[in-house]
Amino acid sequence: xxxxxxxFPPTSKEDWIRQIEQDLKGKSIQSLxxxxxxxxxxxxxxHASDTAAEPIVLPExxxxxxxxxxxxxxxxxxxxxxxxxxxxxxKILLEALQYGTQSFLITNESxxxxxxxxxxxGIFPEMIQWHFYTHANAMPLFxxxxxxxxxxxxxxxxxxxxxxxxxxxxxxxxxxQAADISCIQFEFEYDFSSxxxxxxxxxxxxxxxxxxxxxxxxxxxASSFFEKCILKLDxxxxxxxxxxxxxxxxxxxxxxxxxxxxxxxxxxxxxxGEKPEHYLVRSSLSALAATLTGTASLCMHHIQDTGVPDFYxxxxxxxxxxxxxxxxxxSGVDPLAGAYTLDYYTRNWTERIWNQLLEK
Numbered sequence: 484x485x486x487x488x489x490x491f492p493p494t495s496k497e498d499w500i501r502q503i504e505q506d507l508k509g510k511s512i513q514s515l516x517x518x519x520x521x522x523x524x525x526x527x528x529x530h531a532s533d534t535a536a537e538p539i540v541l542p543e544x545x546x547x548x549x550x551x552x553x554x555x556x557x558x559x560x561x562x563x564x565x566x567x568x569x570x571x572x573x574k575i576l577l578e579a580l581q582y583g584t585q586s587f588l589i590t591n592e593s594x595x596x597x598x599x600x601x602x603x604x605g606i607f608p609e610m611i612q613w614h615f616y617t618h619a620n621a622m623p624l625f626x627x628x629x630x631x632x633x634x635x636x637x638x639x640x641x642x643x644x645x646x647x648x649x650x651x652x653x654x655x656x657x658x659x660q661a662a663d664i665s666c667i668q669f670e671f672e673y674d675f676s677s678x679x680x681x682x683x684x685x686x687x688x689x690x691x692x693x694x695x696x697x698x699x700x701x702x703x704x705a706s707s708f709f710e711k712c713i714l715k716l717d718x719x720x721x722x723x724x725x726x727x728x729x730x731x732x733x734x735x736x737x738x739x740x741x742x743x744x745x746x747x748x749x750x751x752x753x754x755x756g757e758k759p760e761h762y763l764v765r766s767s768l769s770a771l772a773a774t775l776t777g778t779a780s781l782c783m784h785h786i787q788d789t790g791v792p793d794f795y796x797x798x799x800x801x802x803x804x805x806x807x808x809x810x811x812x813x814s815g816v817d818p819l820a821g822a823y824t825l826d827y828y829t830r831n832w833t834e835r836i837w838n839q840l841l842e843k
Contacts, residue, residue, distance in 0.1 A: 496530040503528065519724060519828075520680055529823040538821035539829055541733055542743040545777025547815045552800055553614075553748065553782040554584040558591040558624075568593060569601035576606055578793075582800045586612035588639070588782060591621040599627040608632045614639050614670060617657055629667070639670040639713070642695055644687055649698040664704060669711050671695060672748075677719035677728060682832060686839050689735065693840075709740045716778075718751040718769035725749075725769060726819065729776035730829045731836070738837060745779040752784040759786050759795045770802040775818055 504512055517525040556575055558568070576587065591597075602624075609632045615625040617640050629636040640652060649671075653659045659667070673688050675681075692712065699708040714732050719725040732747055751769045753762045766783060773781050783799040819825055 493531075496532050499530055500528070519721075520678070523680070523682070527824055529827050531823060533823065534827065536826075536830065539730065539734070539826050540820040541730065541777050541817045542737075542745075543815040543817070544743065545733075545745045545779075546817060549806075550749070550773055550778045550781035551585045551612075552583050553586045553588050553780045554579040554800070555588045555750075555782050555784055556590070558589065558593050558597070567601075568595055569598050572597075572602050573604055573606075576602075578796075579800065580606065580611070582797045584611075584800060586614060586780065588614045588616070589621065589624070590616045590618070591624055592618055593620055597624055599624060603631075609635065611635060613637065616641065622657070633666075633668075637668045637670045639672055641672050641674065642691055643674070644691055646691070649695045650702055664702070665706075670713050671708075671711050672713045672715050675714060675716045675728070675732060677717050677725065681728065682835055682839075685731075685735075685836055686843075689739075689836070689840060690843065692739075709742065709746075710744075712746055714747045716747060716749050718749055718766075718772070720754075720765065722768045722772055723825070725772040726776055727825060727828045727832065729772065729778060730819070730825070731832045733777065734829065734833045735836060745777055747776075747778045748780040748782065749773040749778045750782045750784065753786045757786070759791050762786060763795065763798060766799065767802055767806075771806050774806045777817070 500512065507514070512528060515527055517527075519525050556572065556579075558572055579587070608628055611632075612635045613625075613628050613632070614637045615621045615628075617638060625636065625638055642649075646652065647656065653664065671692075673692050675685060675688055696708045714736060716725070716728060716732060719728065729747060729749070733745065736746060737743070749769070749772075751766045751773075753766075757765075770781060770783070783802065785796045785799055
């Protein structure tokens with residue numbers, strides 16, 4: 484094989500630091516330091532000589548296809564008297580499917596009864612994944628879809644720090660019979676916020692997950708609990724922070740389950756008052772971070788402000804397709820493996836979280 488033309492000769496750390504200081508034109512190298520969050524230092528300068536550890540490489544199968552497109556649909560009371568609730572939702576679903584959506588994440592808090600057939604007009608529900616957040620008003624719609632496509636219908640529970648134990652949630656709060664537990668496909672969502680002291684909040688979320696696992700197994704269910712878990716990460720405004728957080732969650736998941744199946748779902752949301760063109764740039768970076776870290780599913784939340792052109796929604800849905808094609812990821816190789824700074828913080832945060840979990 485011909486020698487790679489653009490291979491650079493190795494550089495010593497001293498020469499590398501000297502070049503950085505020269506490029507800083509009088510500023511100290513410490514001026515590059517910052518904080519990930521208050522009290523958590525960010526030192527961006529890491530050299531190969533700083534670590535003797537093997538590079539962190541995620542499983543290859545996570546990089547052979549793009550993340551699934553998930554569309555978040557919030558069903559609220561219809562404002563348009565001539566269109567009705569079903570017609571408005573049907574329009575949203577059809578538009579999303581036209582531009583590549585593969586799964587719907589449904590939140591139904593409407594007090595109105597929904598005519599399911601009208602809502603699904605022109606749609607083949609068997610070809611789509613349906614995920615319903617648990618809510619009293621969501622159950623009739625969920626059961627209607629469940630009859631049509633039992634293999635692709637999922638009932639999702641948000642498992643928060645102060646949530647009741649899992650058995651009480653299923654049987655007492657939502658009145659799910661023991662016979663239904665074996666035939667309904669449950670999902671348990673664990674929300675990893677990207678802000679605050681991420682080490683401590685991540686420990687708390689995983690403790691909730693482990694408590695739910697023990698509770699699930701005490702119910703004498705035959706199915707695997709881990710297969711029902713969704714790790715939901717809200718994309719951070721900092722690109723590299725999201726990359727590290729995603730890789731840490733992957734490693735924690737592998738340590739917990741010993742299974743090479745990605746359960747990470749990334750949600751990208753606009754900030755209040757954010758201009759659509761600014762959100763497009765920021766969400767592009769977040770989608771790239773998700774794609775480069777083997778994230779299983781990607782949910783782009785659209786700006787809902789009046790007057791925002793619909794084509795922004797179309798771009799939102801297609802971002803990760805474009806990034807996947809342009810990046811050449813189908814080669815199945817973890818593209819960020821061995822990046823010194825990313826590896827340093829990925830290893831550091833994972834070890835700290837895991838060690839504290841073992842202590843608790």
